[in-house]
Amino acid sequence: MKVQLMIVVAAAVLVALLSRMVTYSLRFTEVAVVTTFGEAGDNSTITQAGLHFKAPYPIQSVTKYDTRVRFLQARSETQQTADDRQIVVEAFVTWSVRDPLAFYQRFSNAGEREADHYRRAEEILRSALRSGLSETSRYRMEELFTSEGSSKLPELESRVLTAMTGGGTGGQSLDSSGIVVNSVGINRVVLPEETTTAVFDRMAADRDRLVKEIEAQGMSSAAAIRSSATAKAETIKAFASARAEEIRTQGDIEGAKYLEKMNAYPELAIFLRNVEFMATVMSRRLTLVFPTSMPGFDLFRPDLFNGLKRGEIPASGFSPEWLRTVVESEAADSKDDAGTPVGMVEDAPRGGGR
Secondary structure, X not given: OHHHHHHHHHHHHHHHHHHHHHEEXXXXXXXXXXXXXOEOOOOOEEOOOEEEEOOOOOOEEEEEEEOOOEEEEOOOEEEEOOOOOEEEEEEEEEEEEOOHHHHHHHHHHHOOOHHHHHHHHHHHHHHHHHHHHHHHHHOOHHHHOOOOOOXXXXXXXXXXXXXXXXXXXXXXXXXXXXXXXXXXXXXXXXXXXXXXXXXXXXXXXXXXXXXXXXXXXXXXXXXXXXXXXHHHHHHHHHHHXXXXXXXXXXXXXXXXXXXXXXXHOHHHHHHHHHHHHHHHHHOOOOOOOOOOOOOOOHHHOOOOOOOOOOOOOOOOOOOHHHHHHHHHHHHHHOOOOOOOOOOOOOOOOOOOOO
């Protein structure tokens, strides 16, 4: 029983070993290069995912490559700009295996494992990137670092990518090595201390220049506004003066007629001026103070009605002689041209005593 079990286990192990020797599987992100006695032909590339058969080693061997995009971070490199400034540039590359057969033929001498092939390809990519970064010398510092949002860093990255894909180490291009460079990016730029000081000085000078330009524009605009306002003010003042002179002239012409009449009757003129004065004064809030001893104002005495009996009339401050004189004067003034009195007035009755 134990012997049979050992035979079955040995057979299973043998089948597994034979299966491993004559089969291989590919993921959908992998391609394979199948070599026969170490040689790879045009039909050696296998791209279909799944289980595949091959001859056992050493007749045939399989090298698998991952076709996904790979990321390569390069070391910092010191570059010189067009205006003789030193900057430290750190860049990266994204790449992938485009042609597995060409990639195998180019890098198989680096070792038997796929990792050895990748390492050799990355060395070539670093060298190509280092050469491509020399394009930095085409740009000035102010073109790469600007506050106006028009930096030429993207253009520099495009130039580096073109330089990398146009040539390679040993006269071979990356395309002929089965490598495709997807993108090149500059992810860090470090300025040396002396360059940083120079950049800050230049930025300060640019800011000063911009401030002076804005101040000059403001002063020019202010001068133009003041000049325009002064011209308009002078125009308005001249028009107002001319209009006022016209009004004064018209007033003098119209007032001459009234002055002529007032010169003929100066008493009337004085009277009208007094009336105008009283109308002006009385139009405001005014308080006049008169003593109650003046004729006609004794009725305002607070003790006038003290001690009066029923039917008595308070005594007036006007004397009968004064009333008679006033009435006769008014009657004389009201006679007609024939001397006939218009009306006669009897002696005013005396006021009742207390």
